[in-house]
Amino acid sequence: MDAKQLRAVRDMVVTAVAGSKAVTCYHCAADRFRWQRVALASRASLHFGAEFLDDGAIALECVDCGCMLEFREDRIELTRAPSSMRRKS
Numbered sequence: 001m002d003a004k005q006l007r008a009v010r011d012m013v014v015t016a017v018a019g020s021k022a023v024t025c026y027h028c029a030a031d032r033f034r035w036q037r038v039a040l041a042s043r044a045s046l047h048f049g050a051e052f053l054d055d056g057a058i059a060l061e062c063v064d065c066g067c068m069l070e071f072r073e074d075r076i077e078l079t080r081a082p083s084s085m086r087r088k089s
């Protein structure tokens with residue numbers, strides 16, 4: 001997943017694939033998520049310097065129950081969810 005691909009699904013409800021397997025919520029088994037990029041840099045850069053600043057992860061938030069999952073950015077593919085109906089809150 002590169003920056004351009006991430007921009008394409010920005011602010012969208014997505015489905016995710018990691019390790020050739022579709023990601024499902026381990027709490028409610030739903031497969032639609034909101035996502036955001038999170039930095040892994042703080043701990044590593046403390047020890048190794050700025051070259052780790054680009055290291056990132058993708059945090060997925062289950063749309064149905066709010067459960068959070070995290071994957072390394074370079075190991076996950078996000079695709080716009082086919083039926084991304086917006087819920088009224």
Ligand SMILES: [Zn+2]
Pocket residue numbers: 025026027028029030062063064065066067
């Ligand atoms: Zn869930």
